[in-house]
Amino acid sequence: MNFKKTLGLFKTALPALGARLTRRQFVKALAASLGVLLLPWRRSPFRSEARAEKGSVDCLSPITIRPGRPHLVRAGSVTTFVVAVTNDTQSSRTVSLVAQSQTPGWTVDLSRADRLFQATGTAAASMQVTVAAGGIEYLVVSLRPYAGMAEGSEGSAVVRAYIQQQPVDDVLVRGKVTSRANVYLFAIDGLNRKYLALSRKGEEDPNHRNPLMPNLLRFCQDAAVLSKARSHLPSYTDPNHVSYLTGSWPGTSGVYAVKEFYCGRDADGNPVKMAPSRDILRWGPSGERVVSIFDLAKDPAMGGDPDACNALITGKPWLWGYFREESNVVDILASGSRFPFYVDPPPSYVMGDPPSDSNAATDRDGINVTPPEQFHALHDPFWGTLGERPSDHPDDRWIVESALKIIAAEDPLVFYIVAACVDIVGHHVGAADKPGLWQPGQSPDALWDDLNAYTYRANREPMLDAVYEADTCFGIFVNALKARQTYSNSILACISDHGMRTYFDQPLNYYSIITGAGIPQDAIELAACRGELIHIFVKDPSYVAPVQQALRNYTVYHPVWQKEVHPFVVLNQEEMATGVDAVVGRVAASKGPKRSELYSEWYIDHPVEDNSKPRWPDLLVFLAGGYQGVSNLGENPPVGGHGGVGPVQDILYLIRGPGIRKGVYSANPAFPADLLPTLCRLLDWQVPANADGRVLGEILAR
CATH class of the missing domain: 2.60.40.10 (Immunoglobulins)
Structure with a gap:
């Protein structure tokens, strides 16, 4: 420093x-x-x-x-x-x-x-x-x-x-x-595993002659590759990162949203919201504390050691809130605004032009968005200035370099690392994992003017640059472990929480659809929408069924698929409990009426009136087919997003280390909640009662 x-x-x-x-x-x-x-x-x-x-x-x-x-x-x-x-x-x-x-x-x-x-x-x-x-x-x-x-x-x-x-x-x-190996969990937020098959130019590259992700492809040769891995629903950041760390489904962990949770309205009618905290992670009829991997590493009763050091560093600064507590189970909770004294503050940078971008000085993204006729109309015309607020949005290079300093100084037994720029860029310019959705623009050697089938606002060049940079950062991390001579003795996973989907230019106004069915707008206490997932809270339970039916009945013509579609998948709390939607069938896992991927016994069956804990939505509404919801047509919606069902759930899931057999495993899907039980088997830790995932026995050598 x-x-x-x-x-x-x-x-x-x-x-x-x-x-x-x-x-x-x-x-x-x-x-x-x-x-x-x-x-x-x-x-x-x-x-x-x-x-x-x-x-x-x-x-x-x-x-x-x-x-x-x-x-x-x-x-x-x-x-x-x-x-x-x-x-x-x-x-x-x-x-x-x-x-x-x-x-x-x-x-x-x-x-x-x-x-x-x-x-x-x-x-x-x-x-x-x-x-x-x-x-x-x-x-x-x-x-x-x-x-x-x-x-x-x-x-x-x-x-x-x-x-x-x-x-x-x-x-x-x-x-x-x-006797326990170090555990390094390197998460690339928003990365669909399909990027592994692409070239640096975003085209199919079956022979990997010019791969977009060369470091991860090399790692695949040394790892167990779970080729049918899927995110949990909601396919959001917070629920899936928490699932990796607790072995719990989102319904069990209590995390169904991102960054904030609705608790009710105050005396003046204003919404009361709760930020991520350790107290949100509660499950079961009595609201027991959800046990995480960090607890296991330190608790002798579960097989841990009090001298173990735990660390988490994230490009999504609110995530560490779920694991912050007075007992300091996690020794180091770091983000762009909070980090150990020996780590340099994150520098400013240009979003879309990472250090590994070979044409940052000439491409039409990042800082080079002029003249105006030569760049797409982005979700946020000033998105390139996000890097000027690195305390809120630290770049991936700072994340990995800071992680290496922490390893050298503290040698954490468990280290969770979140590189966030792939997700951030994807929200602003759309996804680039499907080459068939892109047509070349007027500049044959450039990517910035290629046209996407869903929206003219998408720009795949900065998206590919962000993915390439994430791969570069992972390569830096792996090489550092090898130079340290601890790579072969460590458990290293490279994972992602969800993919990304490019949205149509025409979002769907769900309030108009609901009121158009004759339901008064004030029947809705709150409808919170992030892209393709809407949380609906009604004022009276009698409105649940009509609101659900109004959204299910709605159809729209899909210009890419060229047919009428029902864009809304709508689950009430009974369907959340079973994981089965009455129209489309099973969408989520369930172990019984009170233990489901989308059902929280603690929050649904034991509500409070004083706004002291989050409320669970009366309806979860997933939008499919590239549609997103808005409550006001004057809103400026994102270009890309996630949260729903389908290909956006395809995630990266690679793991290697002592006791793990390398190879490609495609017989069964793997989910984020499966990671902790598998690590427990490898490290002789007790599996916590809140864990829903299975042991990935197919990848284990013993």
Whole structure:
């Protein structure tokens, strides 16, 4: 990080304190400001007992949010720590560093670190580092237990600093042997697996001569490929990410929406909404707390270890709200506005022109949307400026680079990583996974003027650029694990939560359809629509059936399919419980009348009158065939979206690691809720009672 710049900002903001801070003290103070309580430096648990008390110089700082915590590491593998070497003097200073194991059977070495805390150069037990005046250098400390060491065995090493052959400072690092592999879950939000079959130009590429996703194709050769994987309904971001992490269907987890939940209306008639929180994740008749993978990793009663470190970093900043709680089950919850002190803030960028975009200077997307006759009418004409608010929309490159710094410094046992730009771009320019829906424009060598069958507003070039960048970021991540020498011993999954669909220019006004059937508009207490899914709350239960029938009876001519269609699939709460729509048949899974993909016993059967918990919709309305809903024709609807049934549920689901057989598995569908039970089988964790998914036994070697 830019230490001098950050120090200057800190001193400007807090002059009374900052003027007296050394750089080492600043690291301590900044960590404490994030809620990390550090013990006094000289007696803290990460200090060795052998530290010289006289003539000592503060020049070593452990870079971590939890100093003193032993890192969990498999026998024969490696864990890492990051140490800062600082120089508060007015001239450069050479520091000699020596790493020494304190425990038989454990080895330790030092490496210089690059800007992402990745080890560079030749590792050694000792080295010299010259630090510029007022500067800082970073080291990677690698600690290894020998192969065959018993689970639970602990070891430590000390890193000592010498100046002119005199010991001046030291840092203690600790490790603890575990039999469990690190779990890295790399989610690409909004990615349909069909992109794997495309070329860089968005065409079918069966021989992969110019693949759009070369890194993921290579990973497929080393992984279990679940080729019939499907998202849960609703095919939204929040329900499916939560399903991966809890093993629960959306009906069980209580997460049916994105970013906010309707609770009722206040005394003035204003809607009361609840943001994502840990308290929303409740299930069953008594509202029991939904157990997540993060709980399992730490709970000894479930097979976990309290010393395990859990982390989540997401380009969708509200997602971490579901897992934030006072007990700090998740040690690191990071997004563009919240991150560990050693991670740089996300930089601004140009949406549509990621770092891997080879023609960013000339294409007609991102910043190059002029002259006006040479670009499509986008959902948001200023969508390219989204990157100017990186705290809300950090780019995928920042997500993966920050994840690598967290791994080097903290070595999480469970790490969930969400790259969000594919989804964000898709909402603004539409999907590009179906080449047959595109016709070449007037520029044969360009993609920006190609025409989509559903809307002239779609633009596949920035969509393909975003997908290519996500693949590039995944490749960076995999290569870092291999350089770290932990790839083969780790469980790594690359997954997605849903796909994306391009919408017609003419959205359907569902209020007009309902009132056109003779139902008063004020019969609807609230109708919340995001693209192709509408949550309808009625004022009186007697309106449920007529509203449902009005939407079911509606037909519209589909210009691409060239026939009349019924665009609405409408489920009442009884149908949510069974998962069976009376018209189209089964659309969701069910284990019984109170346990369904779309039915929450806690929220439906146990409502409250004080708006203190979310209400479950009286009707769930899915739009099919590329239609989306609006409540007002003056709205400016998105170009692309998701949430409903059909191909938009086709997701990426790749997983590799110890105990997993590589190959393509197509006999049965796989769902997000299946991941946690499968990991429980691999890691000898107990499956929580709230888990609905199955063990993916077909991919297991045992």
